[in-house]
Amino acid sequence: MANVTDPVCGMQFDSSQAEAQTTHEGTAYFFCSEECRKLFEANPEEYIGNTADSSA
Known part of the structure; x- marks a missing residue:
């Protein structure tokens, strides 16, 4: 399985977990939680840069 980072809280x-x-x-x-998912879905652009390099 892959190690991932929650884009909202950084965990x-x-x-698989x-x-x-x-x-x-x-x-x-x-x-890590439904709460973090809901926050992300309400404003994804606020969090997308938290897990990937968005610079070009």
């Missing part, structure tokens, strides 16, 4: 964990997940613009995001 790192194995993707994710409490929630969603897909945004073709990318899967994993979350």
